[in-house]
Amino acid sequence: MTGRGMKNFLVLRLLQAGIVAVVVGALCFVLMRVLPGDAAMRIAAGRYGPDARITDAAAKIRIELGLDRPLAVQFFEWLGSLARFDLGHSLVTGSPVAHELQVQLGASVWLAAAALLLSLLIGPIVGLLGGLKPGGTADRMGLFGAVTFRAVPPFVLGLVLMLVFSRQLGWLPPAGFGSPREILLPALTLALGLAAISSRVTRNAVAAVARAPYFAFARYKGLPEAVVVRRHGLRNAAIPVVSYLGLQAIYLIEGVVVVESLFAYPGIGHALVHAIIERDVPMVQGTALTMGLMFVAIAAAVDLLTYWLDPRMGKNA
Amino acid sequence: MPIAKAFFLTLMLGAAMPVAPAGAEVLKVAGPWEIAGIEPAQTGYVFSRLQVAETLVTTDRQGALVPGLAESWSVSDDGLVWTFKLRRNAKFHDGTAVTAENVAESLQRTLAGVGVLAQAPIAGIAAEGGDVRVSLTKPFSPLPAYLVHFSTIILAPSSLEAGKVVRIVGTGPYKVKSLTPPARLELEASGTWWGGEPGIAQVNYLAVGQGETRALMAESGEADLVFSMLPVSVDRLKANPKLDVRIATIPRTRLIKVNAASPFFDQVEERQAISAAIDRVGTTKVILRNPDLAATQLFPPAMKGWNDPEVQPLEKNLDKARALLKSAGWVPGSDGILEKDGKRFSVTMLTYASWPELPPLATALQAQLRQVGIDVKVSVGNSSEIPARHKDGTLEMGLVSRLYSIVPDPVGTLLQDYGPTGSDWGSMGWDNKEMQQIVEKLAASSDPKVREPLRKRAVEILQQELPSIPVTWSELAIVSSKRINGVEVDPLEVNYGLSAIRWAQ
Numbered sequence: 001m002t003g004r005g006m007k008n009f010l011v012l013r014l015l016q017a018g019i020v021a022v023v024v025g026a027l028c029f030v031l032m033r034v035l036p037g038d039a040a041m042r043i044a045a046g047r048y049g050p051d052a053r054i055t056d057a058a059a060k061i062r063i064e065l066g067l068d069r070p071l072a073v074q075f076f077e078w079l080g081s082l083a084r085f086d087l088g089h090s091l092v093t094g095s096p097v098a099h100e101l102q103v104q105l106g107a108s109v110w111l112a113a114a115a116l117l118l119s120l121l122i123g124p125i126v127g128l129l130g131g132l133k134p135g136g137t138a139d140r141m142g143l144f145g146a147v148t149f150r151a152v153p154p155f156v157l158g159l160v161l162m163l164v165f166s167r168q169l170g171w172l173p174p175a176g177f178g179s180p181r182e183i184l185l186p187a188l189t190l191a192l193g194l195a196a197i198s199s200r201v202t203r204n205a206v207a208a209v210a211r212a213p214y215f216a217f218a219r220y221k222g223l224p225e226a227v228v229v230r231r232h233g234l235r236n237a238a239i240p241v242v243s244y245l246g247l248q249a250i251y252l253i254e255g256v257v258v259v260e261s262l263f264a265y266p267g268i269g270h271a272l273v274h275a276i277i278e279r280d281v282p283m284v285q286g287t288a289l290t291m292g293l294m295f296v297a298i299a300a301a302v303d304l305l306t307y308w309l310d311p312r313m314g315k316n317a
Numbered sequence: 318m319p320i321a322k323a324f325f326l327t328l329m330l331g332a333a334m335p336v337a338p339a340g341a342e343v344l345k346v347a348g349p350w351e352i353a354g355i356e357p358a359q360t361g362y363v364f365s366r367l368q369v370a371e372t373l374v375t376t377d378r379q380g381a382l383v384p385g386l387a388e389s390w391s392v393s394d395d396g397l398v399w400t401f402k403l404r405r406n407a408k409f410h411d412g413t414a415v416t417a418e419n420v421a422e423s424l425q426r427t428l429a430g431v432g433v434l435a436q437a438p439i440a441g442i443a444a445e446g447g448d449v450r451v452s453l454t455k456p457f458s459p460l461p462a463y464l465v466h467f468s469t470i471i472l473a474p475s476s477l478e479a480g481k482v483v484r485i486v487g488t489g490p491y492k493v494k495s496l497t498p499p500a501r502l503e504l505e506a507s508g509t510w511w512g513g514e515p516g517i518a519q520v521n522y523l524a525v526g527q528g529e530t531r532a533l534m535a536e537s538g539e540a541d542l543v544f545s546m547l548p549v550s551v552d553r554l555k556a557n558p559k560l561d562v563r564i565a566t567i568p569r570t571r572l573i574k575v576n577a578a579s580p581f582f583d584q585v586e587e588r589q590a591i592s593a594a595i596d597r598v599g600t601t602k603v604i605l606r607n608p609d610l611a612a613t614q615l616f617p618p619a620m621k622g623w624n625d626p627e628v629q630p631l632e633k634n635l636d637k638a639r640a641l642l643k644s645a646g647w648v649p650g651s652d653g654i655l656e657k658d659g660k661r662f663s664v665t666m667l668t669y670a671s672w673p674e675l676p677p678l679a680t681a682l683q684a685q686l687r688q689v690g691i692d693v694k695v696s697v698g699n700s701s702e703i704p705a706r707h708k709d710g711t712l713e714m715g716l717v718s719r720l721y722s723i724v725p726d727p728v729g730t731l732l733q734d735y736g737p738t739g740s741d742w743g744s745m746g747w748d749n750k751e752m753q754q755i756v757e758k759l760a761a762s763s764d765p766k767v768r769e770p771l772r773k774r775a776v777e778i779l780q781q782e783l784p785s786i787p788v789t790w791s792e793l794a795i796v797s798s799k800r801i802n803g804v805e806v807d808p809l810e811v812n813y814g815l816s817a818i819r820w821a822q
Contacts, residue, residue: 037698038705045701047359048431050671051720053733054704054741057431093354093498094481103497159529166537174533175347175525177500264525266500274353277699 013300020292025082028285029075032276039279040067046092046278065091078285087289088282092275097286100271105290107177108260108267111190112252114183116245118191119198124241126195127202131237132229134207142199150196154255158189158262175264186263190255194248201244205237212236239309246302253291343519344801344818347534348544351499351524356482358432361467366813367504367522368515370470370487373401373420373449374461376725376811380568380621382461386415386471386488387449396456396761401449401464408509409473410492417444423471424449426480432468433724436733458763462726465811490515490816500524515816516803528673535560535796542804544813546794547673548606554796561797565806566619568721569791570612571678573666574703576712577784578746580657581664588783590641593634594689600681601789604674612787615779616721619808622769623727625776631787638689647690655690663692668716669700678788679716704741717742718791722809728759731775735784744784752778 033039043065044057062068081088087097126146130139149157165185166174176182209215210233218228257269268287275283346367352360357370364370375385387401407415421444428434428442438454451460463469473486485493490512491504506518523540525531528547532554534540546554546562555562573591575582582588597611613630616623647655647662655662668679676697683693693714706712719734719742721727734743735752755775759768779785797804803818 037702041701041705042699044431045699045704047354047356049359050669050700050718051723051742052431053436054701055708056435058701058704060431090354094356095354095498162530162533166533166539170537173539174537175530176523176539178497262527262530264500264523264527264530266497271499 009300009303013296017293017296020296021082021289022079024288024292025078025285026075028288029078029281032279032281032284033071035279037279039281040065042277042279043091046274046280061091078282082289087286090275090283091280092278092283097282100283101268101286101290104266104271105268105287107265108256108269111183111186111256111260111265111267112249114187115190115194115252115255116248118187119194119248122191123195123198124202127199127204127241128206128229128237130199131203131206132210132233134203134210139203142203146196146200148196149192154189154193154258155262157192158186158259161185161189162263177265182265186259186265189259189263190252193255194251197251198241198244198248202237202241205240206233209233209236235309239306242305242309243302246298249295249298342517343521344517344542344815345540346520346522346542346544346815347525347531347540348522349524349526349528349531351526352496352502353499355485355496355498356430357427357470357472358430358468361470362810363502363522364485364487364489365467365470365811366807367491367502367520368489368812368814368816369485369491369493369504370472371489372465372467372469372471372811373403374464376465376807376809378805378807380619380722380725380809382465382725385465386420387464390461392460392763396458396763397453399451399453399460401451403447403449404511406511407488408511409475409488410486410507410509411473411475412509413473413475415471415488417447417449419474420444420449420471422474424451424469426477427469430468433463433466433729434469436729437463456761458760459724459726459728462724462729465725465809466723467811491520510816512816516819517801517815520815532796535798538798541798541801542815542818543796544793546796548604548794551606551794559799561799561804563795563797563804563806564792565795565808566610566617567791567793567808567810568617568620568727569718570615570617570721570787571672571675571716571718571789571791572612572615573682573786573788574707574712574715574717574742574745575784575786576710576714576745578710579664579713580660581662581713583746584645585782586641586645587647588786590638590645590689591686591691592631592783592786593638593641594691595682595685595786595788596633597631597788598633600678600685604677604681605789605792607792610790610792612790614776615785615787616727616776617790620721620727622772623721623776625773628776628780631780635689642689649690653690654692661692662690663694664713665694665696666714666716667696667698667703667706667712669702670697671700672718675716675718682716682788707739707741707745710746712745716788719743719785725809725811728756731756732760735779739784747782747784749778749782749784752782 040058040062041054043061044054048057089096090100126142130142162174165172172185173182215232218232256267257273260267260270272287350363352363354360372385373387374382377383386404386407388404390399390401392399403417409415421442424442428439437460438457440452440454443450476482476484476486490507490510492507494503494505496502500523502522504520506515525534531543532546532550535543551562554560575588577583598608601610602608614628618624642655646657650656666679668675670676679695683695686693703715703717721730723730733740737748739745739747755771759771762768795806800821801818802821805814807813
């Protein structure tokens with residue numbers, strides 16, 4: 001990519017990020033308002049729990065938060081704050097949304113990163129072994145594993161891992177956060193689901209590369225097998241795997257919601273579910289916004305990585 | 318393959334490395350409550366139960382009121398002024414003394430917010446001559462019980478910034494070392510408690526929402542003390558030789574809230590029929606794994622004086638249910654569903670999942686009511702839906718879980734629940750003058766001789782009129798590791814007594 005190409009690329013992505021911010025914010029705002037149920041009542045139940053006198057609390061909350069003001073006023077207020085990089089305060093906990101995101105999204109990013117790392121240790125290796133000899137034992141075992149781990153929902157997989165590693169072996173804690181010890185089980189739950197797919201993607205890519213004329217040529221010219229795989233196999237096979245990583249981010253977001261609740265891991269998935277139930281609009285908007293921007297960033301990173309792996313792509317674009 | 322080997326070693330290393338428990342001297346506690354916001358009205362119960370903050374009055378294990386931060390209290394002859402005498406040796410965690418001024422200020426803030434204090438007829442709270450005076454607009458005997466509620470925990474002035482609670486500086490045996498909302502709270506001995514030093518100096522609390530995960534925490538030894546176990550896990554945990562399981566009945570009743578103003582439940586026969594149609598014993602046996610929890614009356618046996626062993630118990634009797642419905646004018650239609658004046662007996666039962674047992678209970682009730690020709694649709698929503706539908710009058714039936722020890726004197730709850738307009742979790746469309754007068758009199762008098770017959774009559778009316786149809790009582794299961802001694806269950810869940818726990822020798 002030339003300097004100019006890079007500049008265009010960045011401007012395009014920044015523009016995309018801006019559009020994502022406004023669209024996501026507006027959508028959240030509208031969707032949260034059209035949901036059935038009284039917002040003040042929901043917030044009251046979220047704050048004071050189901051034993052409290054919710055009707056009385058809701059009356060106070062309605063005044064405190066100005067929920068009876070026109071919707072347009074409330075929306076433009078949010079937009080104005082956003083322009084000042086202020087995401088507001090959570091309606092339930094009262095602390096700044098930015099702070100909650102820092103803690104909870106931070107926790108989730110660690111979990112997602114650990115899961116991705118584990119899945120990269122498992123998936124591509126299993127796929128590589130299978131792809132080099134399609135139809136062989138490694139390939140069949142890989143297929144069986146992939147089907148099993150993708151078919152089992154994360155909730156069940158998580159429980160099984162807990163039973164094995166916590167209850168039977170006593171190696172890892174079934175819940176908690178803060179140390180590498182506690183992140184392993186939830187990360188492994190997610191990683192197995194991720195690796196199930198990435199191993200198949202890798203396997204197919206490797207199998208395609210192994211059939212390619214340049215791969216055969218490398219062998220014919222007398223390169224040792226390890227060098228053939230490393231120099232001609234890995235880089236070419238990596239392209240679809242890397243592009244696929246972008247898509248896996250979506251699986252991760254979907255997965256963290258369940259896995260975080262199961263493992264009592266205080267991440268953003270768990271927080272988002274609570275925020276939606278409790279009509280914590282600033283929290284939902286802040287979370288959705290940050291996640292939307294993360295997707296833009298991930299897409300950009302994947303593009304750059306693919307270009308680095310295969311410079312031909314930039315020329316065609 | 319070197320990579321595969323490296324990967325294998327990494328995994329094994331990761332798994333093997335942490336086997337040695339880090340910091341074995343920390344008492345690890347797990348419970349279902351998340352700490353979302355530290356405003357006492359929201360999550361004060363976490364700090365009260367874990368003994369970080371204290372209230373003026375507290376309860377003993379039998380539920381009787383005993384001194385907390387207040388050493389004693391008395392009421393003026395006209396019943397309008399309560400005086401609370403404070404402990405001399407109480408100190409906040411920041412080292413400052415607990416003065417009457419601090420306490421009055423802390424309570425005034427509570428009074429202005431959301432919580433039970435705002436529901437008592439309080440005219441003012443002031444510090445006078447080293448005591449705290451609460452003046453009332455009318456005599457109100459349960460006032461000390463209101464001061465047990467977690468929203469009334471006494472916090473030091475240094476807890477506040479710009480009128481908001483930003484940290485918990487209490488008076489209990491433990492102080493907050495670090496708090497990571499919503500899941501983790503680390504505590505250490507405060508060194509300033511009037512009651513001495515706690516047996517174990519370090520406590521870590523972890524909020525674990527899933528019941529199954531909590532059970533696994535206990536089984537794997539990752540938690541020494543785990544609160545609120547699911548009924549399905551209890552038998553398995555009891556069989557574990559490393560664990561102790563303690564169970565207490567708590568003053569919580571799961572009940573059907575009916576709209577007594579709707580054409581389906583306006584006659585007492587209809588409500589009695591619903592009560593006779595449900596199989597409490599079978600339901601509790603299957604869903605709660607304990608048939609003794611079948612609610613044969615509104616208040617559970619643990620509520621002495623409120624549970625009346627002489628009252629005619631509520632029992633399943635399908636023939637009686639059918640006869641009652643017939644006398645109320647309901648006759649079976651062509652499809653077996655009852656009809657009256659061309660209207661089908663088809664109602665919606667709202668419930669919520671804040672307590673995991675409510676949705677399965679609702680579907681069990683649905684099947685049971687179908688047997689007498691009542692068509693029930695179950696709708697599981699948010700807990701705020703029931704108060705909302707109470708308010709706009711559209712609720713037909715709701716399955717709710719009602720706590721009678723929000724203040725340890727149930728009169729506090731009855732005042733709300735069975736007043737002229739009912740309340741969120743109480744009656745709806747049921748306007749019973751006799752009941753209202755009884756509750757008013759109970760609230761005004763603290764003389765046991767006056768209260769006893771009133772209490773008996775109130776229980777009779779509720780049993781006869783069934784503005785709320787009791788289904789099951791509740792229990793609290795606590796699991797502890799054999800590594801610790803001195804665990805007690807507090808049925809009112811005011812204070813879990815962590816400071817009395819010691820490591821087993």
